[in-house]
Amino acid sequence: MNKTEGGRRRFAPGAPAPSPAMDRDLGELIRSRRAIRKFAARAVPEADVREVLEAARWAPSPANLQPARFIWVRDGELKSELQELARESKAMSAHWDASFAPGGSNATVNDVRTPEVIAVCADPAKSLTNVNDENGYEWAAAMSIYAMWLRAHSLGYGGVFVQHWLPDHAKRILNIPRLWRFLGTFTFGHPAEQKEQTRLPFDEVVFVDRFPGAPRP
Numbered sequence: 001m002n003k004t005e006g007g008r009r010r011f012a013p014g015a016p017a018p019s020p021a022m023d024r025d026l027g028e029l030i031r032s033r034r035a036i037r038k039f040a041a042r043a044v045p046e047a048d049v050r051e052v053l054e055a056a057r058w059a060p061s062p063a064n065l066q067p068a069r070f071i072w073v074r075d076g077e078l079k080s081e082l083q084e085l086a087r088e089s090k091a092m093s094a095h096w097d098a099s100f101a102p103g104g105s106n107a108t109v110n111d112v113r114t115p116e117v118i119a120v121c122a123d124p125a126k127s128l129t130n131v132n133d134e135n136g137y138e139w140a141a142a143m144s145i146y147a148m149w150l151r152a153h154s155l156g157y158g159g160v161f162v163q164h165w166l167p168d169h170a171k172r173i174l175n176i177p178r179l180w181r182f183l184g185t186f187t188f189g190h191p192a193e194q195k196e197q198t199r200l201p202f203d204e205v206v207f208v209d210r211f212p213g214a215p216r217p
């Protein structure tokens with residue numbers, strides 16, 4: 001059963017196994033989650049924000065090193081600074097890719113004022129040294145992000161992960177150590193839009209045994 005030790009909930013081997021009904025719900029939850037970028041200006045209860053952060057905290061990491069850290073940005077001035085940086089980051093990208101310039105297909109600057117903002121960073125020193133793990137800290141942070149996204153959705157919120165930041169500027173604003181990786185922000189709140197999305201067909205992305213076709217570079 002679940003018990004609390006020193007404020008940390010631990011899940012013991014005897015915890016009840018997920019039921020078939022939970023399975024169905026999780027499948028539906030995964031399929032119905034969308035990137036929501038428009039939010040109603042209504043506060044999210046702190047308990048729900050904490051619940052979303054709990055999902056981040058319980059995400060897996062290489063050897064349980066837990067390299068990711070999460071900054072809940074609540075201060076209005078900091079959020080305004082980030083909003084300006086979001087605009088500047090798009091403008092920088094537009095230097096190389098016109099789709100990010102005003103009027104372009106990717107021009108919309110993400111709202112980081114209305115929703116709750118969780119900045120995600122990770123410590124490269126907390127990585128393993130196996131032959132395929134030089135960036136395990138980033139993988140771990142990514143798993144936390146998806147966990148937050150799903151948990152927010154399960155609580156009825158909409159959200160989106162935003163990677164589109166000039167990272168050093170974001171690190172300066174948020175006081176993140178220089179050598180750490182700034183992954184981006186997960187923003188979530190009361191959804192003010194409904195989205196639909198598609199995916200490539202199953203057989204186009206899933207193969208059995210070997211990648212199809214003749215060897216190619």
Ligand SMILES: Cc1cc2nc3c(=O)[nH]c(=O)nc-3n(C[C@H](O)[C@H](O)[C@H](O)COP(=O)(O)O)c2cc1C
Binds near residue numbers: 110160197
């Ligand atoms: C790694 C990653 C980076 C993303 N960066 C941004 C971003 O900078 N701005 C944004 O609006 N959406 C961003 N998204 C959201 C994607 O555009 C969105 O997930 C995708 O279009 C699929 O739509 P869906 O999430 O509704 O299924 C990002 C998603 C991922 C996984």
